Amino acid sequence: MSQTTAYRSLYRVYRPQCFAEVVNQRYPVQTLQHAIIRGEIAHAYLFAGSRGTGKTSVARIFAKAINCPQQQEGEPCNNCDVCRRITRGGSLDVIEIDGASNRGIDQIRQLRAEVNFVPAEVRYKVYIIDEVHMLTHEAFNALLKTLEEPPTRVLFILATTEPHKLPPTVISRCLTFEFKNIASPLIARRLEQVCEREQITAKPETLAAIARRARGAMRDALVLLEQLVAYAGERPIELSDLTELLGLPGQESVEGFLDALQRCDSARLLEIIADLAERGKDLALFVEELIQQGRDRLIAALNQKNSGEEAADWVRLSGALLELERELGRAWDRRILLEVKALELCQAAQTPTPQPKVKRSKAKPLVQAGAKGERATPVAAGVVAGPEPVASAGKPETPRANSDPWSALLELAKRERVALYALLAEAQPRREGRKLQIEFEPEYQFHKEQLAKAENLEALAALARRVYGEVVEVGVSFRAASKATASRSSSSAEAPGQELQDKAELIRQTLGGELVD
Ligand SMILES: [Zn+2]
Incomplete structure (x- = not known):
């Protein structure tokens, strides 16, 4: 930075002083x-x-x-x-x-x-x-x-x-x-002028990234540029400086994730998410970057000839990423949400035609509280009864000869419905006659809610019939805690948030009643 402006902020120095200098x-x-x-x-x-x-x-x-x-x-x-x-x-x-x-x-x-x-x-x-x-x-x-x-x-x-x-x-x-908000190319152009006058060295892609982060605010862009100058010292400003300063996910993670989404490489997706989580990266910022760069890819695809299919892919993926961004704000575990959504996206791409659906009957209460109160209803959600057992049901399909039915079911889910597998992997099965009850610990509320969705229950019921044969109904619930661990233990430091504790307690009380078929 030149001597004259060394102690004045860039934002103040480059604040427009006449109408002609006002951008946009x-x-x-x-x-x-x-x-x-x-x-x-x-x-x-x-x-x-x-x-x-x-x-x-x-x-x-x-x-x-x-x-x-x-x-x-x-x-x-x-x-x-x-x-x-x-x-x-x-x-x-x-x-x-x-x-x-x-x-x-x-x-x-x-x-x-x-x-x-x-x-x-x-x-x-x-x-x-x-x-x-x-x-x-x-x-x-x-x-x-x-x-x-x-x-x-x-x-x-x-x-x-x-x-x-x-x-x-x-x-x-x-x-x-x-x-109006200032479009990022206009901000980038202004940053270029400022860099030239202040003898700051930075590549156009670095300035473009700063402009994107500023979200339409020229002041934020100039403040960020100044922070980067202070961070980099005498050397040129690099894109990696911005990444480090803001704790952004690296460009290779973003590009790798988008590539993996496009070719439905679920293993690679999970690997990248695990890596980001281990390095303590903000997953919300990661999804923001995915949206920005996914949009760039969509526009690039639209500008190419004969790329209708690719463009359609990016429309679908961009829509899903935007939805994911909204859900992330409410999620208590962003990593799990990101994992499940990524796997769902892969699955949706691999199975373009809808699978034959299991006929649904009306859900009936799975659990009845000791006293008939309003509390019985929340837990009773999510029961799907399949059709009557067919003739072949007596010969269950077991992929591995020696494995127990639950492991076989997981194996099958892993091969055919990987998103379902991600949910089931955290669950415990419980057999009750003709019913298969899937139980989660209270901290797996997200998993339980996802699995309780109609399409997931239907898919699960179909898999269960193939493995267990005679099972015709599946249900989802929280696991009943033993009396010794109820209420008191919920005050420990590792316990989930208060709201979750309250819900878990409510469910425990409800489950304290008799389970009915
Ligand atoms: Zn004057």
């Missing part, structure tokens, strides 16, 4: 410039948009342009005393208020008192209230009174990331502009 906000910028040229200044503006999209920068430029004595074509000169003072933040007449830390009625009352003093140095006094949605209800009411009877030569610029939280009465008093 053509509509608000042009409209404001025209208003300045025509001298038609409103009393209140609302700038709405995501963080880092230039709202307060544009507000400052606007404040300069309407006050600059040498304004040209709606642009401030940035040379006169007025412009310089506003740029420094030293003007008495351009007041920036952070709505998040000045949200009370007292601050707005004070503002209302000051508003009536005429501007000291310039034509227009400008109040810029950032994060205005953070103001309290009372503060909004006080602000509204000012907006309703605006003093002359005073104007307000309200900025917010969450316009839906503003009272409609406030919005209706303002001229509203929406600030």
Whole structure:
């Protein structure tokens, strides 16, 4: 970094100082410039948009342009005393208020008192209230009174990331502009310019990756670039620096995973997930990267001739990854969810035609509580009765001669339904006459829920009939704890979260009742 800017943040140095430097906000910028040229200044503006999209920068430029004595074509000169003072933040007449830390009625009352003093140095006094949605209800009411009877030569610029939280009465008093997120190629181009001026060496793909991580916020991109400069020291910035700084999954993991998804290599998928988990990588960030780069592959496929099939593959995979991202937020074990979903995706690709479905009958309660309460119902879910045993049922199919039926079933599942196998591998079987009950420990709630899905139960019932022969019904439940381990042990440090404990306890109590066929 050059000497002059060594102690100033890149974000401040490269903050736009005139409308021409603002990236990607053509509509608000042009409209404001025209208003300045025509001298038609409103009393209140609302700038709405995501963080880092230039709202307060544009507000400052606007404040300069309407006050600059040498304004040209709606642009401030940035040379006169007025412009310089506003740029420094030293003007008495351009007041920036952070709505998040000045949200009370007292601050707005004070503002209302000051508003009536005429501007000291310039034509227009400008109040810029950032994060205005953070103001309290009372503060909004006080602000509204000012907006309703605006003093002359005073104007307000309200900025917010969450316009839906503003009272409609406030919005209706303002001229509203929406600030768009900045597309990552535009951010990357700006980063390139900054690197050139600051003599920072970085490859285009590194800058593109920084731009992607910034998610439409120029400020975040510049802050990240600065962190990377500090991290790399004198040497050029590498993509691996970004990976290390943010704890991102390595590019080879992302590419390897997408390749494996495409060729349905489930072993490789599990290997990559295990590797990421061992290295403590954030799996949510990993899925984000998969989505980004999966989308790149989809677009590449669409741009090629005769690649309809590949494009269709990526449409399907991208959709599944987006769904996975949503589910990850709620999952208590991200690794298991990722594993199961990855295996499901492989399976779906390998079996394009639906398998013949087992006829379903209405689920009937598997468990009855000692006292007939509402608690009996949650555990009773997920029972599928298959059709009557067929003639060949007497001769069960056992893949391995000497193995017990459960091992045989697992073996069969591993070969034919690998996602089902991933669930069953954590379960214990229990036979009850003609029924096969699949039981999970309380911490395998996810497995239990997945297995209880109709399509999985049907597949399981079909496999079970082939192995056990006479079994016609399968059920899924938590395992009943012995009395000695109930309630007390659930307070140990290793126990699952409180909600899970409560559920497990409820299920234990319910299962304490008699099991019925
Ligand atoms: Zn000026």
